[in-house]
Amino acid sequence: MPSLTLESAISRPLQLPWLRPLLTAKVLAGGTIVLTLVVVGVFAPVLAPYDPNAQQLRAMVQPPQWFGGDHFLGTDNLGRDILSRILYGARVSLLIALAVVVISGFVGVSLGAISGYFGRKVDFSIQKLVEVVWAFPPLLLAIAIMAFLGQGLFNLILALVAQRWIQYCRVVRGQTLSLRNRDFVTATQALGASDSRIIWRHIIPNIIQTSLVIGTFAMASAIISEASLSFLGLGVPPEIPTWGTMLADARIYISTAWWLALFPGLCIFLTVLGINLLGDALRDLLDPRLKRTGSGL
Amino acid sequence: MGTYLVRRLIGTLPVLLLISLLVFLLIQAAPGDPTLMLLGEDATAADIAEAKQRWGLDQPIYIQYVKFLNSAATGNLGKSFRFGLPVIEVIKERLPATIELATISIIIGILLAIPLGVWAGAKPNSWIDNLGTTFGLFGISMPSFWLGIMLILLLAGFLHILPSAGRSTYGVAGPRETGFYFLDSIRQGNWLAVKDAFTHVLMPAIALGSNMVGILMRVTRSAVLEVMNEEYVVTARAKGLAEQRVLWRHVLTNALIPIVTVVGLELGTLLSGSIIVETVFAWPGIGSLLITGVTSRDHPLVTGLVMIYTVAFVTINLIIDALYALIDPRIRY
Numbered sequence: 001m002p003s004l005t006l007e008s009a010i011s012r013p014l015q016l017p018w019l020r021p022l023l024t025a026k027v028l029a030g031g032t033i034v035l036t037l038v039v040v041g042v043f044a045p046v047l048a049p050y051d052p053n054a055q056q057l058r059a060m061v062q063p064p065q066w067f068g069g070d071h072f073l074g075t076d077n078l079g080r081d082i083l084s085r086i087l088y089g090a091r092v093s094l095l096i097a098l099a100v101v102v103i104s105g106f107v108g109v110s111l112g113a114i115s116g117y118f119g120r121k122v123d124f125s126i127q128k129l130v131e132v133v134w135a136f137p138p139l140l141l142a143i144a145i146m147a148f149l150g151q152g153l154f155n156l157i158l159a160l161v162a163q164r165w166i167q168y169c170r171v172v173r174g175q176t177l178s179l180r181n182r183d184f185v186t187a188t189q190a191l192g193a194s195d196s197r198i199i200w201r202h203i204i205p206n207i208i209q210t211s212l213v214i215g216t217f218a219m220a221s222a223i224i225s226e227a228s229l230s231f232l233g234l235g236v237p238p239e240i241p242t243w244g245t246m247l248a249d250a251r252i253y254i255s256t257a258w259w260l261a262l263f264p265g266l267c268i269f270l271t272v273l274g275i276n277l278l279g280d281a282l283r284d285l286l287d288p289r290l291k292r293t294g295s296g297l
Numbered sequence: 298m299g300t301y302l303v304r305r306l307i308g309t310l311p312v313l314l315l316i317s318l319l320v321f322l323l324i325q326a327a328p329g330d331p332t333l334m335l336l337g338e339d340a341t342a343a344d345i346a347e348a349k350q351r352w353g354l355d356q357p358i359y360i361q362y363v364k365f366l367n368s369a370a371t372g373n374l375g376k377s378f379r380f381g382l383p384v385i386e387v388i389k390e391r392l393p394a395t396i397e398l399a400t401i402s403i404i405i406g407i408l409l410a411i412p413l414g415v416w417a418g419a420k421p422n423s424w425i426d427n428l429g430t431t432f433g434l435f436g437i438s439m440p441s442f443w444l445g446i447m448l449i450l451l452l453a454g455f456l457h458i459l460p461s462a463g464r465s466t467y468g469v470a471g472p473r474e475t476g477f478y479f480l481d482s483i484r485q486g487n488w489l490a491v492k493d494a495f496t497h498v499l500m501p502a503i504a505l506g507s508n509m510v511g512i513l514m515r516v517t518r519s520a521v522l523e524v525m526n527e528e529y530v531v532t533a534r535a536k537g538l539a540e541q542r543v544l545w546r547h548v549l550t551n552a553l554i555p556i557v558t559v560v561g562l563e564l565g566t567l568l569s570g571s572i573i574v575e576t577v578f579a580w581p582g583i584g585s586l587l588i589t590g591v592t593s594r595d596h597p598l599v600t601g602l603v604m605i606y607t608v609a610f611v612t613i614n615l616i617i618d619a620l621y622a623l624i625d626p627r628i629r630y
Contacts, residue, residue, distance in 0.1 A: 128311075128312075128315070132312055132315040132316055132319060133319075135312055135313075135607055135611050136316070136603075136606075136607055137565040137566070137568040137569040137606055137609075137610045138565060138569050139569035139572065139573075140568070140569050140572070140603060140606050140607070143569075143572065143587065143591065144323055144599065144603050145323065147590075147599050148324055148326060148327040148596075148599075149326060149327065149328070150327075220438070224440045227440055228440065228442060228573050231442055231573065231576075232572075232573060232576060232588055232591075234591065247442070247443060247446065250446070251446070251577070254446060254449060254450060255454050255461075258450055258454070261443075261446045261447070261450060262447070262450075265440065265443035265446065265447065268440050269438055269439050269440065272437075272438040272439075273434065273435070273438040276438050277434070
């Protein structure tokens with residue numbers, strides 16, 4: 001097609017066309033925030049000026065000392081350094097959210113692909129399970145799980161995964177249903193490939209892009225849910241600093257010490273904002289269809 | 298339509314049954330012996346055996362489940378450990394507060410999100426679109442409980458213009474009739490109490506609705522954007538209709554299906570959001586009751602509330618489905 005070659009030669013000053021959509025304001029802002037957080041989380045032990053749990057009872061509830069003071073963002077009711085707790089909190093929040101997204105992605109994509117590929121009874125039972133778990137208002141199932149099974153990292157991740165796999169499962173099932181009858185799948189079946197090989201090698205690679213978009217938004221919602229549960233006292237054990245527990249501690253001192261509630265909450269907000277921006281950009285890039293309907297949130 | 302609803306209603310029953318099974322299994326998986334928890338550490342073996350027999354805990358698990366189901370179906374959700382009253386009574390007492398908060402939150406959300414979304418969608422990439430989109434993104438990214446805390450800090454702590462917690466000032470509200478403060482106060486002609494209830498509900502309602510505003514605004518925008526290019530919109534304009542009439546009468550009504558879907562979905566988020574926002578504002582609804590139940594290990598209360606919340610959520614989804622047919626006459630069940 002000569003016209004296409006001509007057009008691309010004239011109208012594309014940038015030689016790497018795939019790079020262009022990556023350089024939007026959304027990606028830059030979101031990427032900077034998320035990258036900073038990852039760096040902060042990884043290097044928390046080096047960056048933090050104090051041990052996050054070290055109590056200095058002589059320096060309780062001190063306001064932020066922006067320049068030259070001992071505690072840049074102030075201290076809490078037990079004299080713990082807010083900045084150090086926030087830095088360590090980034091680590092915990094990001095790790096939990098990442099674990100939740102990866103596990104729920106694995107469960108959701110697998111079940112969705114199995115459900116769509118095999119159909120019939122398998123599909124019926126998986127979809128019944130989806131229907132039941134989906135019937136709980138969001139967060140309620142997580143609260144119920146934490147209430148009955150007790151606090152702890154494992155239970156927290158279980159509680160956050162409990163409903164989060166469903167979105168992947170639904171979308172992947174729908175896509176698998178349409179992929180199942182495509183020629184390349186029929187051809188692979190005719191060549192004698194096993195069902196599991198077809199699912200893993202031929203179907204899942206075709207649906208991974210959409211799952212990535214869902215995963216980004218799931219990460220944002222997992223961070224908010226984790227903070228919410230920790231805020232309610234149903235998250236990780238109290239000795240682990242997280243942004244949610246910091247906010248819970250701050251509640252009693254709200255009229256006297258504004259900095260206790262401001263900074264951890266600001267961190268949650270900025271993190272979620274950054275991830276949502278990246279998710280938006282990723283969606284525009286990978287799946288323009290989702291952009292039109294506004295779904296994916 | 299009628300047969301469709303009946304069919305959906307019947308289809309909901311097995312789901313409710315499975316939900317009850319899931320909740321029952323969760324209770325069973327709870328660590329620790331419930332009898333020990335109730336009788337205390339120094340109970341003798343004979344006491345425990347006697348209590349187990351009295352509460353039917355010595356029976357096989359499937360019989361316990363059938364009993365649990367039987368009493369739940371008849372509205373008997375057991376007795377709350379903490380309040381010493383039937384769970385259903387405790388919930389009934391608190392439910393109006395939550396419904397009132399959620400309703401006002403939805404009203405604020407819809408009044409804010411839909412006009413913003415319609416304007417943004419009608420003029421894509423204009424300043425109002427950018428403002429609305431940024432606003433929407435902030436609403437989605439901000440945890441409702443933190444927004445609540447910040448509102449308390451600013452409006453109650455620094456500016457002293459709104460009360461920071463509770464549902465009314467002590468002594469202002471008249472005698473309880475329905476439990477809905479607005480309704481009761483208006484019926485009693487107590488306008489001071491109406492104003493008092495309004496100042497109390499404003500901050501929690503904004504905090505609770507912020508997330509919904511964000512999502513609803515974005516969905517309205519994209520729905521309007523899609524409808525704007527339809528032929529009937531062009532026709533309406535060609536007829537010489539005023540732009541505002543085209544927008545609100547022709548575009549919005551046709552963009553309503555995704556909007557209603559999202560409002561329905563968001564009601565669920567609102568239900569669970571109320572749990573945390575009520576805790577922040579010490580709002581005496583069933584959300585803060587749930588947290589009280591959880592922290593005091595009041596299992597019958599928690600179970601009852603989880604069932605009530607879930608039944609409410611399932612019912613809302615059913616109503617939303619029925620609404621589709623009203624909005625879009627082309628949908629026939």
